[in-house]
Amino acid sequence: MKDHQGLADRIAGAVLVPGDEGYDAERSGFQLHGQHRPDVIVAAAGAEDVREAVASAAAHGTPIAVQATGHGLPRGADGGMLITTGRMDGVRIDAAARTARVEAGVRWGAVVAAAADHGLAPVNGSSPTVGAVSYTLGGGVGLLSRRFGFASDHVRSIDVVTADGAFRHVTAESDPDLFWALRGGRANFGVVTALEFDLVPVERIHGGGLYFDTGHIPAVLDAYREWTATVPEEMTSSVALVPFPDAPGVPEPLRGRYAAHVRIIHAGDSATGERLVEPLRAVAPRLIDTVRDMPYAECATIHAEPPFPMAYHSAHALVGELDPAIVAAALDAGERFIVEIRHLGGAMSRPPATPSAVGHRDARYLAAVLSPILPGHGPEASRPGHEAFIGALAPWDLGRSVNFLYGDNATEAEVRRAYEPADHERLVALKAKLDPSDLFRLNHHIA
Template identity: 60%
Template sequence: MSAYGTVRGAVFEPGDEGYDAARTGFQTAGPHRPAVIVVAEDAEDVRAAVERAAAQGMPVAVQNTGHGLPLPADGGLLIVTRKMTGVEIDSEARTARIGAGVRWAQVVAEAAPHGLAPLSGSSPGVGAVSYTLGGGIGLMSRRYGFAADHVRSVDAVTADARLRHVTPESDPDLFWALLGGRANFGVVTSLEIGLLPVARLYGGGLYFDADLIPAVMDVWRRWTETVPDEMTSSVALMPVPDVPAFPEPLRGRHVAHVRIAFTGDAVEGERLIAPLRAIGPRLVDTAGEMPYTDSGLIHNEPPVPMAYRATNVAVGALDGDLAGDLLALAGPGAPDRAIVEVRHLGGAMAKPPAVPNAVGNRDAGYLVGLLSKLGPDDTGVAALHDRFGGLLAACARGQVLNFLFGPNATPDQVRAAYEPETYRRLAELKAQYDPSNLFRLNHNIAPAK
């Protein structure tokens, strides 16, 4: 362990004990190999680390949980924020101030006694700040919009090593760019977010066996065209390993998992999902009223770090032919094992936020994703993802940053996450706030020339 200026937190260089643990996140493919790691204790540690890196011309990356690693921080400075875990709830204002190392599970737990909830995502273990900076498609987003739409203020260290308190009034351009621009405009040390008056949901999962997958895709697609904005749902087609970590009825099967999150009452929720239940018998059916603190059980995503490759395409509509093509690509009997997920968008996500931000592709109706778990033999994974991209090319509206799980997200993929005018404005602001592209080990937006 070595000294690094005035930083109070731990500092690691290659070969130090603790270096590997500090650099490793949830995504284990393409791990970081930074020249220096700073495990920040507070905002001043972040500021001092950025100042030192800028003086040395060393690029900066930031990581909390490491779910969405876009580029390895090889040779750069990696700022790890996982110790910055403060959460302050203001129940009267319905806000929370959250540190850069906070995960959604902590915010959910601390907001719940006040009858409030954040616009959190499907996995409670994801970092709340990075999720929000990338837009944030949550369990209630058709009702309440993107998580970024509910941010009140941002504390961030910019490339000039200044710690700034950014609001729509103090710096509307930087506020706009930070929310949607992810890590391109500074290292965010905390956010103030709005909370929602939600204590419970009608939600859960309906799991169907392989023979019903075509019917599930067809019925769910048509059903999404009829449901109110209070209903947010998705469907995942996935091969379930035959291991004890999964419920016995699912093990070794290829299943369709329909995920339901409805903010209305349970009686209406039961009525709304009746057409889905009518498809046929479920292997598992957990849909019912639940406290919001149990909302992570809806998607029930594995909490164990792993190596994976994922991409996504936002589309306007999901026609029957496309659903059939997705089944042929990665459904039962397909040569390559992968997870296909389709999320229903629209609703409040399609509406302009009260305070503008840079989140793109709001006009998309669905988000189609492909995830491949990587192992000793990854033969065919790249080709599968290429076929996936080609399959959706004709109907693509763009991509979503938070679902571009690296490593090695391409410039074209990042550009596709925004409308052309939004990307142009982001590049111009990047030239203003970070002209040397100090913050480039991310979903990078290069400064305009």
């Protein structure tokens, strides 16, 4: 990248190079391990900045990475251009049409709050600080997904700057191939500047968390396995095995304890929701039980994930069933790592009205293992344990979800496993056509 000064003159946001004040803060996001170290950062203030940045990178043959919040950081870029979108934070709700239009840097918390003012909800994920655009383009396994499907199923239009520097408003009608590829193929086809998607009419849910102490964890997992085989689509849930730190921010009953956290979201009437959780409550007394009728606007309290940046690594598999052997592997791994099992299926298993590249609709669960990375260390210490956990899932392993591939795990081979083989071939062909010089390669890369 040679023409920084010329580019800075055309950018309303900021252009930063190593050594500039603000360079380190701008490249930094939620994931603290392995962050991007680009030759130049374009901190975009709007779609026109993105267009200028892409055109300039294309003219110089400079590869491009994009970052909104850094929750889904792939392998960090060493060199190249990083376009950051955090300043692009506009949210517009059309209550009559039941849609939201969000700019590239918008986080889910802002959309949930804006939609709730109209009795509506997006198909958002567990954390309010995750970016809405990348989450949606990676599929989007949401709190309401068994009822309403993947977030990507609800996209109406995508504003994107493609490798030729052109700004395109993409819909199923205007460009069916690109509309198909962006929903699942994400950063490989351009930098998305805004998304428009449908909202769903959910104002209140019956939801919350059930926390069980160490000794009850095997019985909780057994009950969860049987229970998820019976619940209706209105019920979306997950369970995490968490060695909670003995730290002030952790609720007192959980401090320093290894506990199971069952997360409940019933998008139906409260009485039915209350009845549905009975078999789980019957397993054992809870350390904390917050399941209740609640406004959807409070949904971030259900997973209650830490909002502050951290260094972590993780591995996951989409599986066709929750075999007792997977439960046994989770119990073994849970002694050392955070283990999470999310219940999929329901509306996620049906094809969307407009097809997309998002794969593995036949998956019934997502099983993940996650470890913090301690300062001064890498992921090596816990990698063998993560690999052993994923290896134990092999007989049921259907593939990966782009959204849950982080850091060193976001290899081309793993990214390929996020798609059906024929879809991956189609993505590769479209990539060759739309981004022939592979400008967009510092990402979850489709070669």
